[in-house]
Amino acid sequence: MNTTLTNGIEIIKATTSKINEVDFENLSFGSVFTDHLLECDFKNGEWQTPVIKPYAPFLVDPSLRVFHYGQAIFEGMKAYKDENNDIWLFRPDENYKRFNKSAVRMAMPEVPEEVFLNGLHQLLQLDEAWVKKGKGKSMYIRPFMIATGTGVIANPSNDYKFMIILSPVKSYYSGDVKVLIAEHFSRAANGGIGAAKAAGNYAAQFYPTNLANKEGFQQVIWTDDATHTKLEEAGTMNVFFRINDTLLTAPTSERILDGVTRKTLIDLAKREGINVEIRPVLVSELVEAAKNGTLKEIFGAGTAAVISPISGFSYQEVYYELPKIEKSMALELKDKLENIQNKLAEDTFGWTVKI
Structure with missing residues (x-):
């Protein structure tokens, strides 16, 4: 393996690539991973x-705190390749800030x-060939x-491992989605960790x-834990x-x-002149809108x-079917967002960051 040090990061390149074994037209979401990963340990x-090295399993002690007390957080991001073969990230600063907010909430180091x-x-x-345009x-x-x-004492860990893995994906098609509004179970509670991207x-x-x-x-549409x-x-x-x-x-x-x-989407909708209200939305309001025909879309x-x-x-065991509409606000916003992400439309917001 070829080892180098670049900008304070040790890079160990894989001797061979598995890219030719991958059918990029038939990808199961999040199941195929690139040749390399990033790893950085927090100790003492x-x-x-930090080290970038070949993607591979690693051995761990059975008493790792993550197994027993659940200190685990993550983020989800995407990168895109444009027609000039340049790679772009989408709002990575937001994911970075949110990751560290989750870390603080879970008593983990930023x-x-x-x-x-x-x-x-x-x-x-290093794995740019895996990003398909x-x-x-x-x-x-x-x-x-x-x-x-290590150890089964109910305290925050002293040691942590940060990693980044990459998975090439195609569009995520979920098909026809019908949802159940929660009447008993809750996703999160006030004072809890609902605002953190914690694995639990x-x-x-x-x-x-x-x-x-x-x-x-x-899927389930979650409701507030108190009432x-x-x-x-949604999910x-x-x-x-x-x-x-x-x-x-x-x-x-x-x-x-x-x-x-x-x-x-809120910023995009406002740019397009769509009226956006950020406020508590009641179940009763949704049911009434479904009954009187004013509910057009949920997404x-x-x-x-x-x-x-x-x-x-x-x-409450009553199913409400949404109308089929020709001009879907959801799909129009999705198209505009994906055009920005793929550099097919001007990014007037400054959201995209070139690699």
């Missing part, structure tokens, strides 16, 4: 030299910018951090989502509601993740799918 109160962002740039440069194609980026201290948040959703799946629904009267998120995504020609979404809080796609928003339209919802 400070971050060590990751330095030169490790997170500089390391990501160098990792993408064309709308609908992108590189999904997964930065994450786990507690690597997602694990806690699996059981109620499995129950919804058995009833024929693909179950306010609509908050693992922020959620928007179109009533007449107004776009509604809940404000961020201790319970609701500050989604990068969410804030991007989830997140990095993986960008926008996931919802075809109908169930509440």
Whole structure:
């Protein structure tokens, strides 16, 4: 292996590449990974030299704190290749800031910018052949951090491992999505970790989502933990509601993740002259709008799918089908956002960052 030191990052290049084994036209989302990863350990109160090295499993001690006390956080990002073969990140500063907010909430050390962002740039440069151009194609980026201290004492770890892995993906097609509005289960509570991208948040959703799946629904729209009267998120995504020609979404809080796609769509909608209201949205309001025909669209928003339209919802065992509309606000916003991400339209907001 060829080892070099570039901008404070040790780089160990793989001797061979597995890229020719990959069918880029038939990718299962998040299941194929590139030749290299970034790794940086936190030991003795400070971050060590980050290393970019061949993607491979690693051995761990069974008493790792992450297994026993759940200190684990992550982010979801994407990179795109334009027609000139340049690679672009989309709002990486927002993901970096949110990652460290999650770290603070989970009593984990903040990751330095030169490790997170500089390391990501160098990792993408090394595996640039894996980033395919064309709308609908992108590189999904997964930065994450786990507690690597050993011992089964219920205290925060002293040691941590930060890593970035890369996965080439195509458009995320979820098909016809019907949702169940939660009446008992909650995604998060006030004072909890709902605003952090903590691994445990997602694990806690699996059981109620499995129950919804058995009833024929693909996802759950979560409601507030205290009264179950306010609509908050859809599955693992922020959620928007179109009533007449107004776009509604809940404000961020201790319970609701500050989604990068969410804030991007709000800014895009305002630019397009769409009326946007960021306020609590009641279940009763949604049901009434469905009954009187003013509810036009519901859609989830997140990095993986960008926008996931919802075809109908169930509440108190009554199912409400949404109308089929010719001019979908969700799909128009998705198209405009993807054009910016793929450098097919001018980025007037300064969201894209060249590698």
